[in-house]
Amino acid sequence: MYLVIFDCDGTLVDSQETILHGLEVGFAAAGLPMPERRTALSIVGLSLERAFLTLVGPENAHHVTTMADAYRASKVERRGQGLDLDPLYPGTMDMFDRLAARDDVLLGIATGKARRGVDHMVEVHGLHGRFITIQTADTSPSKPHPDMILQALAETGAEAANTVMIGDTSFDMEMAAAANVRSIGVTWGYHDRPRLELAGAAHVIDHFDQLDGVLEQLFGFDRETA
DSSP: EEEEEEOBBTTTTOOOHHHHHHHHHHHHHHHOOOOOHHHHHBBBBBOOOOHHHHHHGGGGGGGGGHHHHHHHHHHHHHHTTOOOOOOOOTTTTHHHHHHHHHSSSEEEEEOOSSSSHHHHHHHHTTTTTOOSSEETTTTTTOTTTTHHHHHHHHHHHHGGGEEEEEEEHHHHHHHHHHOOEEEETTTSSSSHHHHHHHHTTTTEEEGGGGGGHHHHHOOOOOOOOO
């Protein structure tokens, strides 16, 4: 049995605008200037408190709780208004359908999002029942700590040798390496190909259409259903 674990933001959903809005709310709550866009988005993938701490530095660590609380409150309010409907990246649903057609593949999530955010994504895009394991920042240390992947392995019974982590940031690749599983980087998210490769990505893809071939190379199974 193979376990394919996905990151969310920057991998499955294009959430950059809603993330930027939340960050702006957080910085405003602390009375601090918002960093430029590229810097702000470089922390996507980390847990919220660690993300804010990375952006503001240890000298402003006392603001982090206020900023994170403001971000979360903004998310709850906007979702209640029917906002923050982050779109899936092109090819995502077709990719899920192809993998779901196999009886030797389990799907999981490992994300810096809160579980509430994952549940919102699942609801918005009709992804109910797709994922056998969901690991979030609510119950694990921030990436690149390997706990999310280790918990996924424990929950599913999958072996590390038959597991791959798919994500758009170096944090995902480093987490995979720390958990002794393979990794696939995607180029449409927040970190570029050189950074993904430097962090240990076994492969890097430019579209989900390429995923089947990479999984074939990694695990030796063909593209037909098992």
